[in-house]
Amino acid sequence: MPATGATSPPTARSEVQRQRILREAASLFDLGGYHNTSMEDIASRIGLRKPTLYHYFKSKEDILFGIHDAFIDRLIEQQRARQSIAMDGRQQLLEIIMDMLQVIDEQRGEVRAFFEFYRELSPDRRESIARKRDEYEGFVEGVIRAGVAAGEFREVDPRLAALSLFGMVNWSYQWFQPGGRLGPRELAYVMWDLFVKGISKIPATS
Amino acid sequence: MPATGATSPPTARSEVQRQRILREAASLFDLGGYHNTSMEDIASRIGLRKPTLYHYFKSKEDILFGIHDAFIDRLIEQQRARQSIAMDGRQQLLEIIMDMLQVIDEQRGEVRAFFEFYRELSPDRRESIARKRDEYEGFVEGVIRAGVAAGEFREVDPRLAALSLFGMVNWSYQWFQPGGRLGPRELAYVMWDLFVKGISKIPATS
Numbered sequence: 001m002p003a004t005g006a007t008s009p010p011t012a013r014s015e016v017q018r019q020r021i022l023r024e025a026a027s028l029f030d031l032g033g034y035h036n037t038s039m040e041d042i043a044s045r046i047g048l049r050k051p052t053l054y055h056y057f058k059s060k061e062d063i064l065f066g067i068h069d070a071f072i073d074r075l076i077e078q079q080r081a082r083q084s085i086a087m088d089g090r091q092q093l094l095e096i097i098m099d100m101l102q103v104i105d106e107q108r109g110e111v112r113a114f115f116e117f118y119r120e121l122s123p124d125r126r127e128s129i130a131r132k133r134d135e136y137e138g139f140v141e142g143v144i145r146a147g148v149a150a151g152e153f154r155e156v157d158p159r160l161a162a163l164s165l166f167g168m169v170n171w172s173y174q175w176f177q178p179g180g181r182l183g184p185r186e187l188a189y190v191m192w193d194l195f196v197k198g199i200s201k202i203p204a205t206s
Numbered sequence: 207m208p209a210t211g212a213t214s215p216p217t218a219r220s221e222v223q224r225q226r227i228l229r230e231a232a233s234l235f236d237l238g239g240y241h242n243t244s245m246e247d248i249a250s251r252i253g254l255r256k257p258t259l260y261h262y263f264k265s266k267e268d269i270l271f272g273i274h275d276a277f278i279d280r281l282i283e284q285q286r287a288r289q290s291i292a293m294d295g296r297q298q299l300l301e302i303i304m305d306m307l308q309v310i311d312e313q314r315g316e317v318r319a320f321f322e323f324y325r326e327l328s329p330d331r332r333e334s335i336a337r338k339r340d341e342y343e344g345f346v347e348g349v350i351r352a353g354v355a356a357g358e359f360r361e362v363d364p365r366l367a368a369l370s371l372f373g374m375v376n377w378s379y380q381w382f383q384p385g386g387r388l389g390p391r392e393l394a395y396v397m398w399d400l401f402v403k404g405i406s407k408i409p410a411t412s
Contacts, residue, residue, distance in 0.1 A: 033325065035241045116322050119239065154403075160396050167377025168370045175369055190366050197360075198404025 018056055021046060022070060025063045026109030034064065034117045065125045067113045072132040075099055079139045089147030093165070094192045096140055100169045101184035101191075104176055111173045137162060165195055224262055227252060228276060231269045232315030240270065240323045271331045273319045278338040281305055285345045295353030299371070300398045302346055306375045307390035307397075310382055317379045343368060371401055 024046050028037045039060055043053040057063045078099045082092065104111050118126065141162040147153035168191055176187065230252050234243045245266055249259040263269045284305045288298065310317050324332065347368040353359035374397055382393065 033241075035239075156400065157396060160393070161400060163378070163381055164374045164397055164400050167375065168373040171373025171377055172369070187366070190363060191370055194362065194367060194370050194401070194404040196404075198400040198402075 014056070018066070019070075021048075021053065021056055022063065022066050023109075025060075026067050026107070026113055028109075029064075029067075029117065030109035030112050034060075034113070034120055061120065061122060061125075064113060064117060065121055065129075067110050068118070068121065068125075068129045069132075071103065071107070071110045071114045072129060072136060074103065076132060076136050076139075079136065089143050089150070089152050090192075090196050092143045093140075093196060094188065096143070097165075097169055097192050097195075098185060098188040100166075101172065101176070101188050104170075104173045105178050105184040108173070108178075115170065115173065137166070140165065168195060220262070224272070225276075227254075227259065227262055228269065228272050229315075231266075232273050232313070232319055234315075235270075235273075235323065236315035236318045240266075240319070240326055267326065267328060267331075270319060270323060271327055271335075273316050274324070274327065274331075274335045275338075277309065277313070277316045277320045278335060278342060280309065282338060282342050282345075285342065295349050295356070295358050296398075296402050298349045299346075299402060300394065302349070303371075303375055303398050303401075304391060304394040306372075307378065307382070307394050310376075310379045311384050311390040314379070314384075321376065321379065343372070346371065374401060 021042065025037070025042045028041055028045060032041075037060070039050060039053060042060075042063070043050045046053070057066065079096065082095060087095070118129065121129065141158045144153060144156065144161050145158040148155060148158060172187065172191075176184075178184075182190070227248065231243070231248045234247055234251060238247075243266070245256060245259060248266075248269070249256045252259070263272065285302065288301060293301075324335070327335065347364045350359060350362065350367050350371075351364040354361060354364060378393065378397075382390075384390075388396070
């Protein structure tokens with residue numbers, strides 16, 4: 001967020017507009033699929049003229065990339081914000097699971113775009129997103145590796161354990177219903193319990 | 207398989223042709239996406255004339271449905287085949303994980319179609335696939351429920367545990383590389399270890 005000192009500085013205003021376009025486009029992609037949604041559809045949903053939309057994004061793929069980028073940046077920032085806090089591995093995993101379930105709860109369209117329309121990105125943009133995704137996966141793998149080294153977790157393969165955790169959590173975008181019996185934080189506790197008991201040295205007690 | 211007694215009976219021959227169309231179409235959908243693949247592309251890949259292709263399938267959506275149907279039928283049949291065998295819950299889960307990883311290893315295109323192009327099916331076909339998918343999920347949930355009742359597993363929520371297991375295993379279609387360091391059966395043991403220790407009453411030992 002740039003600190004310009006002005007009231008409603010253009011940069012901040014246009015950032016808000018950008019966010020709005022990404023959000024609305026994501027939900028259109030979710031409803032009708034990426035292929036079936038046109039720039040026209042996006043402009044009319046937001047009530048923008050097409051040239052104004054093109055001022056913000058040069059193409060539909062530009063928007064799709066913006067969705068991917070904001071999505072993974074959010075997860076990376078949340079993880080980074082915790083790096084300086086003393087927390088054992090179990091607790092870090094709980095927060096990671098919560099971060100992921102929170103986006104699945106709040107940003108359905110973005111999540112689906114991230115998981116299902118990734119291949120629609122151009123190769124260089126795919127690479128840029130893959131790099132960030134690898135960075136995030138590396139964080140989680142690192143938490144498990146450190147837990148194994150500290151004797152908190154069993155001798156599991158940190159990479160395969162991290163990928164298994166991602167699967168368990170990410171897959172819920174296929175079945176998790178916002179507003180249902182369990183909220184994202186409760187579901188996080190269920191998955192945390194399953195996963196952490198699975199890798200833990202501490203025997204299951206119940 | 208119909209037993210007609212004839213050499214190369216037409217029904218068997220046409221079943222082989224049908225299978226071949228499904229297989230080749232699935233790999234085209236995987237390479238280029240469902241939207242970007244035409245009936246023309248499918249016919250020319252197999253070396254069929256278009257009318258011949260249309261003799262087997264009336265539309266591209268017909269093919270997509272065939273892929274979905276064969277995919278879930280395979281999993282259901284494998285699970286049914288084991289119903290009469292005495293096997294504890296842990297062991298049943300191992301076989302279920304193996305079934306799923308085996309299709310991920312062998313039928314990449316079909317797996318992707320099943321997970322990513324489901325929404326392209328017409329509503330009534332989606333319902334028919336959803337019914338079979340629910341049946342399969344019910345099998346797995348039942349294995350966990352029975353294990354909890356028998357005291358083999360902890361008091362976990364059988365449905366959420368089953369969905370977590372599906373996530374862990376299914377997600378690997380995003381990262382599992384056939385021909386890599388671990389084959390599907392080895393990876394199955396890694397996931398089984400994580401999951402079964404997570405729900406087990408027997409304390410982790412290493």
